[in-house]
Amino acid sequence: MNYSDSLVKSLTTAVIASGVSQLDAMTMFPKGIGQAGKVNFIGGRLSFPIAMGIAVFLSNYLAELVHSYILPHISSDKRVVNSLSSVITLGSTFGATYVFLNTVNSTLVSALGLLNLALIVGLAEVSSTYVFSNYISPWLLAEN
Numbered sequence: 001m002n003y004s005d006s007l008v009k010s011l012t013t014a015v016i017a018s019g020v021s022q023l024d025a026m027t028m029f030p031k032g033i034g035q036a037g038k039v040n041f042i043g044g045r046l047s048f049p050i051a052m053g054i055a056v057f058l059s060n061y062l063a064e065l066v067h068s069y070i071l072p073h074i075s076s077d078k079r080v081v082n083s084l085s086s087v088i089t090l091g092s093t094f095g096a097t098y099v100f101l102n103t104v105n106s107t108l109v110s111a112l113g114l115l116n117l118a119l120i121v122g123l124a125e126v127s128s129t130y131v132f133s134n135y136i137s138p139w140l141l142a143e144n
Contacts (some may be wrong), residue, residue: 018053059096
């Protein structure tokens with residue numbers, strides 16, 4: 001996967017994470033998250049789904065770069081690289097998203113809960129891998 005593929009894959013993950021977190025916020029907090037759901041970010045206030053999308057995009061893009069450029073030097077076996085990449089991607093995306101959200105609004109992470117955050121990140125990662133592999137990547141290859 002090259003830089004542009006990693007970027008598109010990470011954007012796909014971010015969009016799905018943002019949508020899932022919006023649905024999650026609506027079910028967990030039917031009356032609204034209120035101020036706990038707002039995040040101060042670069043001089044503005046963002047909603048929880050947008051902040052989640054940004055956090056997931058940044059962390060997933062770094063994980064995709066590790067998958068593409070570092071892991072192939074560790075092992076030549078593609079199964080080992082893909083398995084290792086899945087673990088690293090899920091773990092680093094969850095960890096970086098947690099750190100980002102906790103840094104900008106620790107109340108939000110407390111209200112959301114770690115399990116819920118892990119489920120959002122995991123669902124977004126698995127869904128985006130499926131969507132990217134089966135729909136977006138073939139379309140991008142057809143364009144070239």
